[in-house]
Amino acid sequence: MLQSALLKQVIDAVPDGAAVIASDGTIRCVNDAWRQFSCANDGDRTSYYVGENYLRVCRDSSGEGSELATRIGAGLSRVLAGGQEFSAEYPCHCPSEKRWFMVIAKPLDLDGARFALVLHRNVSAEKRHEIEATHAEQNAKNLAAIVATMPDAVVGLDLEGHITSWNEAAQKLYGYDRSEVIGRSVEFLFPPDSSKSVGDHIADIVSNGLRNFEVVRQTKTGQRRRIEITAAPIRSVSGEIIGVSNVNRDVTEQRRSEQRLRDVLDNLFAFVGVLNLEGTLIEVNRAPLEVAGLEVKDVIRKKFWDCHWWSYSPDTQTQLQDACNRALAGELVRYDVQVRVAGEQLIWIDFQLAPLRNEDGDIVNLIPSGIDISDRHAALKALKSSHDTFRSLVEHSPFGIYTVDADFRIAHVSDGARKVFANVHPLIGHDFADALRILWPEPFATEAIGRFRHTLTTGEPYRSPRTIERRSDIGETESYDWKIERITMPDGRPGVVCNFYDLSERQRYEEHVRFLMREVNHRSKNLLTVVTSMARQTARGSSPDEFVDRFSQRLLGLSASQDLIVQGNWGGVTAKDLIRSQLNHLAQEVRCRRVKIAGPDLMLTPGAAQGIGMALHELSTNALKYGSLSVPDGTVAIGWGASQGDKIFHISWREHDGPEVTPPEKTGFGRTVIERMAAISVGGEVELVYGPTGASWTLTAPLAQVVMSAEAELP
Template structure:
């Protein structure tokens, strides 16, 4: 039976205690005063005292037994045992003293137990009411306790998890790592705060979710426990992803998005704002946004007041000022920003640069006005018709062409004015345009207001609605009555034309798209050993080898397809090898469609043979030029070698340096002739490639420590005429050599940069270094060194301009114009 000393006594227990007290008193009186017994039988009065103490202060089971032992001990040690009165007084004093001490201790124990109980209840209340899941495990990883939030989080009951391994809530892929950590923990025996980190949990239904966990270790009753506080961060991670996505959207938006506080200071500034206004985020963050408002404008104050009143400013157009001072048009929307309590803490401004749109609208308005003026005054008729041919719009020019006013035709069918004999052709043209969705042309007779007819040439273009479906046509009609009359006159002169064709000495033929002869003059027929009548209806394949006939038919079909003429040269091995210069032109019929191709050929065999001879002579010339370049290169290299050999016998260092410089100049010219020899173009070389090769050769020759001097090349591939390339190559050699030798004395470091580019036929060569530079009073045109004199002289030779800058080191810039090609 478990005793609970904090519970109150029942009525039965109270009765039993009182009965024992009374019985003890009676027995004590009887043995002590009636029988006069000794110590062991005369102290029954202690029993009610002990029971009273137990009844009064039932805080601990050891109190009454402790008091009884003390009283019995005093009986044995009391010096007044011969006198019972004094003996009882002594024992009473002892008893009162011990009782007082016991009562004080009992009260202190009671208060401690009350505080402990209150603390335990408070701890359990906090644990159970916590939003986060709380779990405690022992050293073996077995669950000792969990709170209600943990059970909800992992979808399990307390009975299902108590005594179970904590690995039940860890995904399988992470359990081995958990075991390793626990083994390490048991080996080291460290009892300390583990920390806070993010991990993954496993619910009872197998679903995984991310959480944040704080772990601490503590000891109790000689055993180490681990308490973990777990927080589900699924929503937080989702919110972070959403925030990152929204941030990316804002930053990548082409529109300007600015966040401000209620004083107009900039809190955020996206890339769109940077592109729109020209300021980067560091220049504006924390500063007033008034810098983008026009000077003297009170618009910012008005916006801040409107937002402070909780109102949103929808799209409206206004002006803003960019960093460069340019005034631009923007479409602006401003919205308040609220905190969680609904208080307005700032505003978000979204603006779109509509400067181009405004300009486009103004240009469109001007274009529409110009178009209206053009359509009002043009000779052609511009109209819009529905799919069935009903007029939707007709330009005012219709009055001058057919005598009707625009309002008299709108809503009526265009077929009302089409000649009955031409309606089928117009209908066919409309259907073809609808089917192929392409512009179609048709010629027909149109009735005027006075009942007469004029010929119109109409081009109709299908138009589509917003759904992409053809909704009608836009037509351009032109009065071609005079043209038709001219065609009639032309047909009258057809016989004359035929006479001219027949009398021509060049072969002239007409073919259809399949290469069938429709007509041939005598010269054409006789060139194939036939008469004109023998060719009619026959194919080119009947008279020419298959490959020649196929090529001719392909050219005929290309003319029909493109409706453009062709001029070609053809080799025809017919009887004897012949070359013909052939012109192919499309011929249109009455329906304005190509019905044949006219081919006029001229024998150019003699001319072609002469051309072949000239090309052969040109090739021979190129070979001769290559040989000349090769020999010049070899001679220059011989000169360079001789200078090198001669320099070995020169003791004076200055004289030897002069020989070395002359050797480099010869090598730079030899390099140009070598590249000309290897190039397909004998008059030009790729000077960018030449500079790269020459600069690197010089750098390797003179720079013993490449880590001390750096060489940077920024050269474009530009084709330079040989007459400029040689002096320009010498100048490059002199300037680079001069920088390498003199710009960095001793062990100083530096950089040499060579830049070469062309823009609009103007070339710029720049050689610079950040070395010691020239004296302030130095003038390159008055230099006494041979190298700079050579640079000045060669610059004048190519018609260039030499500039020298000495701000940071030395910068030579030579600008010259490429010669125009003949």
């Protein structure tokens, strides 16, 4: 029955997409509109969903629109169960347009069975009209709200100049309430000396469209205000001009500010100008003209680089042309340069060239400006010189100076401090705590780190006048006088500066001085003992005159040895220097022709030098009086050296071609010195022989008792 020709004709005549739904929700038949919609929207083109269950599709719907599908399914179920007609609107948009449909389910009884006729009606046109009407209404409300709340005064006029609208900003600007002005001619705002009537203004606006101009208007209290007006014609729905809208902006203070700015610029010694895109100067303020002794006609419409300020130097002109090209490319150019002023004088300015853009972002002008920085430039030059001098003093100071930054890293190290950090790599930027643990042992390293952190945190300075510690990296004990203070680093954050002086050399010097003082004290005591003994022995059996002569000679010999010891800083005397010093009392002819000395370079200890020197003095004195040097042809040979594998030292005195000598009958001081004192001073032995041509004397001793070794040398 459902497929009867009559039913098919009936539903095909319906313009909406239609389907007949059985009581179980199965689609039994559809009309032509349904089939066409299915084909046009990539639907089922074979059965057109006939046989599908409409209710199940609604129930199984998910995602966006599932709630609406559920509601439609429920409404259709009620219709099939005996309920009345059901309808619902739903969107069905496609890529090319937004669409809305109305689904209508009507009960249908055929041959006693319950069916539903489901229609899908396209209501997009009605929906769009509804939306447009809503938007238009809202736009009107928005426009009215905008006008009412605009910060600028908005005044509406009819073509005769009567006020038709007046917002709150207009009331604040002019002082009139809306009820006082609606319907009145706007000319009551014109000052008495106004040159144009409202009719003239309206005519210009109507004939020329949108216009911007400035006028003077008068408030309710009689104040004259400079007003910037943006005017436009008001049109009816048919396009006919029915009035004029005026946006009134009070620019009185702005114009006053602009004039004040111009006055300020003209009274500042600062260059301000305007260039066109070809680099021609088209406007300039007064100050640079006055300082250069120029007039406007001297520079206006000239290429900027050809003007008096720049034309003193081709290089300066080229630099300016390059700056103009860079500014034309959109760059803000700034640099310090010298310009010429009156009297051919050059001054430094901070020069800037900026591009000026219009509302579209296009560059329309170049704006040069400059500020006199001659004083600043001189101050910077002096500051740099001072900085360089100070830096040189710091860098090359014998004192050590280094800084630690806020991150506790080494920031700066002077030349005088680099030796201390020689084993820290890399140096600059190294963690200071790690560096100290490389240099110093515990617990001193941790203590020093704590001192630095405390000063960095609190600003409390610290000084240690004498720190003596053994270095971990080099294994040597060093001494320092050091002080730390908190400073502000170049990045603005706090840091610590350490100034220190290496006392190690001073400490070693002081120890050396103490050693020398002990040595002097010891030597002095020994020397006094020797002098005392020498005086007693010399005095025995001597007349007063003989005592003075012999004692003086012996003192001179002892003094010669002592001079060499002192000159050597108590560090020893060479054998050759010692021998020569004890022969100085001989005549030059004797020393040069009749005394021969030969031996290696050996450094004798101070004790050995004193004992051997006294013996040599006594031998030379005896030789001059009784031995080989007492006759014209007699000679002396003095030799020294080491033997037995460099373990034994020996020195000898040999007289030749002299008279026969015999041992003295008495043992005086001289014999004691020659035979005993020299031997005792070096822990050795003396052999003395009185021969037919003169005396022969030999001293042997352990080499270590006579000659200074590297270990025995003083620091």
